[in-house]
Amino acid sequence: xxxxxxxxxxxxxxxxxxxxxxxxxxxxxxxxxxxxxxxxxxxxxxxxxxxxxxxxxxxxxxxxxxxxxxxxxxxxxxxxxxxxxxxxxxxxxxxxxxxxxxxxxxxxxxxxxxxxxxxxxxxxxxxxxxxxxxxxxxxxxxxxxxxxxxxxxxxxxxxxxxxxxxxxxxxxxxxxxxxxxxxxxxxxxxxxxxxxxxxxxxxxxxxxxxxxxxxxxxxxxxxxxxxxxxxxxxxxxxxxxxxxxxxxxxxxxxxxxxxxxxxxxxxxxxxxxxxxxxxxxxxxxxxxxxxxxxxxxxxxxxxxxxxxxxxxxxxxxxxxxxxxxxxxxxxxxxxxxxxxxxxxxxxxxxxxxxxxxxxxxxxxxxxxxxxxxxxxxxxxxxxxxxxxxxxxxxxxxxxxxxxxxxxxxxxxxxxxxxxxxxxxxxxxxxxxxxxxxxxxxxxxxxxxxxxxxxxxxxxxxxxxxxxxxxxxxxxxxxxxxxxxxxxxxxxxxxxxxxxxxxxxxxxxxxxxxxxxxxxxxxxxxxxxxxxxxxxxxxxxxxxxxxxxxxxxxxxxxxxxxxxxxxxxxxxxxxxxxxxxxxx
RNA sequence: GCCACCUUAGCUCAGCGGUAGAGCUACAGUUUUGUAAACUGUGGGCCGUCGGUUCAAAUCCGACAGGUGGCUCCA
Numbered sequence: 172x173x174x175x176x177x178x179x180x181x182x183x184x185x186x187x188x189x190x191x192x193x194x195x196x197x198x199x200x201x202x203x204x205x206x207x208x209x210x211x212x213x214x215x216x217x218x219x220x221x222x223x224x225x226x227x228x229x230x231x232x233x234x235x236x237x238x239x240x241x242x243x244x245x246x247x248x249x250x251x252x253x254x255x256x257x258x259x260x261x262x263x264x265x266x267x268x269x270x271x272x273x274x275x276x277x278x279x280x281x282x283x284x285x286x287x288x289x290x291x292x293x294x295x296x297x298x299x300x301x302x303x304x305x306x307x308x309x310x311x312x313x314x315x316x317x318x319x320x321x322x323x324x325x326x327x328x329x330x331x332x333x334x335x336x337x338x339x340x341x342x343x344x345x346x347x348x349x350x351x352x353x354x355x356x357x358x359x360x361x362x363x364x365x366x367x368x369x370x371x372x373x374x375x376x377x378x379x380x381x382x383x384x385x386x387x388x389x390x391x392x393x394x395x396x397x398x399x400x401x402x403x404x405x406x407x408x409x410x411x412x413x414x415x416x417x418x419x420x421x422x423x424x425x426x427x428x429x430x431x432x433x434x435x436x437x438x439x440x441x442x443x444x445x446x447x448x449x450x451x452x453x454x455x456x457x458x459x460x461x462x463x464x465x466x467x468x469x470x471x472x473x474x475x476x477x478x479x480x481x482x483x484x485x486x487x488x489x490x491x492x493x494x495x496x497x498x499x500x501x502x503x504x505x506x507x508x509x510x511x512x513x514x515x516x517x518x519x520x521x522x523x524x525x526x527x528x529x530x531x532x533x534x535x536x537x538x539x540x541x542x543x544x545x546x547x548x549x550x551x552x553x554x555x556x557x558x559x560x561x562x563x564x565x566x567x568x569x570x571x572x573x574x575x576x577x578x579x580x581x582x583x584x585x586x587x588x589x590x591x592x593x594x595x596x597x598x599x600x601x602x603x604x605x606x607x608x609x610x611x612x613x614x615x616x617x618x619x620x621x622x623x624x625x626x627x628x629x630x631x632x633x634x635x636x637x638x639x640x641x642x643x644x645x646x647x648x649x650x651x652x653x654x655x656x657x658x659x660x661x662x663x664x665x666x667x668x669x670x671x672x673x674x675x676x677x678x679x680x681x682x683x684x685x686x687x688x689x690x691x692x693x694x695x696x697x698x699x700x701x702x703x704x705x706x707x708x709x710x711x712x713x714x715x716x717x718x719x720x721x722x723x724x725x726x727x728x729x730x731x732x733x734x735x736x737x738x739x740x741x742x743x744x745x746x747x748x749x750x751x752x753x754x
Numbered sequence: 755g756c757c758a759c760c761u762u763a764g765c766u767c768a769g770c771g772g773u774a775g776a777g778c779u780a781c782a783g784u785u786u787u788g789u790a791a792a793c794u795g796u797g798g799g800c801c802g803u804c805g806g807u808u809c810a811a812a813u814c815c816g817a818c819a820g821g822u823g824g825c826u827c828c829a
Contacts, residue, residue, distance in 0.1 A: 216824095224758075225758080227758085287787090321758055322757065322758065322823065322824035323756060323824065323825055324756095324824070324825045325826065329826080330825075330826045330827085334825075335757090335825095336757075336758085337757090337824070365821095365822095370765080378802085378820050381819090436827090452829095481829085483828085486826095487755075487824085488757095488824095488825085489755085489828070490821090491821090494829090495828070499829070521767090602829075635829095664818085667788055667789095668787085669786060669787090697788090697790060699791065700787095700792080701789085701790095702790055703789090703791055713789080715789065719788085727788085727789085737787070
């Protein structure tokens with residue numbers, strides 16, 4: 172109970188901070204127009220239309236004034252108004268965005284309420300804002316506030332609307348909590364995949380090809396290990412991998428509908444003096460493959476898998492690290508099923524995803540079921556049955572999920588798995604989508620046991636999502652210290668001095684023959700330095716060999732994860748459970 | 755694409771009107787090392803690019819490029 176009360180409290184406190192910020196902004200710019208100022212995780216923001224662009228120094232000034240307002244211990248007073256009177260009032264003070272908001276609320280028949288900030292001594296009204304509420308009683312109850320950053324944001328989130336200036340802030344009950352939060356942000360930066368990618372020599376970007384990753388040898392090992400893992404699962408789960416072209420005549424995209432809806436995102440190329448494009452997704456290629464041979468109901472479910480590289484010409488501002496790139500590889504598959512096989516196949520996909528997310532990587536993830544959007548194709552019954560199938564499968568798999576109403580693809584509903592990065596931004600990774608439309612567009616058929624022709628349903632699914640994005644999240648998840656099967660260098664042999672290089676090489680050869688990714692650090696450095704270097708590159712096992720090991724014909728093994736050292740025979744080390752691949 | 759900020763050696767960063775610095779890395783030598791940094795020396799930069807202001811620009815202004823944080827979009 173007290174926990175719940177506390178949560179409401181901090182929400183109210185953060186919301187109150189937004190009002191205090193708005194008051195400070197109005198003092199700095201009396202002509203400022205207020206938009207909205209909600210709470211968010213760890214804080215709040217407020218959008219303003221201002222006479223000039225804010226500079227970082229403004230934040231310090233505003234923060235100072237906020238502290239004054241807090242010190243004044245202004246009272247929050249609620250007052251309700253009829254909609255028309257509210258509009259009249261807001262027009263009189265020139266708050267056009269608020270007028271628009273009230274007009275919306277009026278339609279919904281909601282009560283219109285205002286919150287006033289009143290001075291405790293003389294009752295002078297310092298600030299008033301349209302607000303649904305939940306505020307503290309007094310500004311003095313606000314704990315520790317810090318304004319974090321300025322950003323642009325469109326009014327009502329629509330790019331056709333004017334861009335407002337958004338101020339983000341964080342607020343906590345105490346200074347200690349605030350400091351702890353700031354410290355956590357610093358820690359999170361150390362996990363950032365872009366930083367670790369460079370530090371560990373995994374990948375780089377280059378100005379010459381913005382949005383496309385150069386995987387360095389070490390990063391390529393991780394990439395390929397992920398592929399090997401998937402391929403081994405594909406074998407068990409009866410997927411058929413294909414290799415497909417990258418460039419296609421625009422005729423294909425016209426048939427699939429991409430030319431109409433997705434053209435700006437496609438890299439156009441010239442082929443035989445005809446318009447063509449690099450593929451942004453695999454679906455049409457797989458439709459073509461499906462049609463290359465006559466299909467019978469005995470062929471279904473047909474699971475076609477593809478690791479082809481995809482290109483999407485994302486706008487510059489959307490690019491960022493490996494989470495949003497222009498060239499990427501999906502662990503993509505299109506599964507062709509008869510309608511009655513749909514539910515089972517969705518369950519198979521979810522089971523596969525669950526295995527990867529929980530058993531292999533131990534991720535914390537959230538699942539969303541996205542339902543029919545306003546603009547959609549297909550019949551009511553198809554949508555209902557597809558949504559039902561997805562929901563049933565999630566329940567059977569015992570996966571909690573939230574419903575994202577109206578957020579499905581135009582061709583069908585979908586399940587998304589989302590994972591947070593180190594800065595707590597959510598990224599969609601796995602997706603399972605039901606599609607009734609693509610088979611119609613491509614006139615896909617199969618011969619049923621009844622001797623008649625039927626149309627299959629397509630399940631689009633990717634489990635890692637894009638390998639680039641997945642790797643980014645993996646790097647942050649493990650903070651660069653990968654499990655042995657993914658580690659670019661699994662074992663590093665450290666001779667105590669040059670005298671033991673021969674033994675080190677001998678041992679290393681055995682590791683190599685056992686299939687391990689191993690190296691000898693025979694640099695002219697002290698053992699301490701070699702250990703430090705190995706620690707910094709997060710190698711799972713360091714093998715120290717010197718006089719003792721040569722004499723006893725054994726190894727001293729230092730474990731990165733536990734930081735413990737253990738003396739053991741070479742065979743004993745090679746038999747370690749942790750060295751085994753999960754596939 | 756929109757708003758703001760950032761860009762100095764391979765990496766991390768200092769310098770912020772008087773003409774370039776540190777640590778790590780790299781290379782060479784000395785040292786032969788026992789669990790998170792041995793010592794000495796040497797390299798390495800058209801200070802993102804192009805224009806402008808100035809006697810003088812890494813430093814001020816502008817454009818462009820790339821990056822970062824948001825918005826829109828999205829795997």
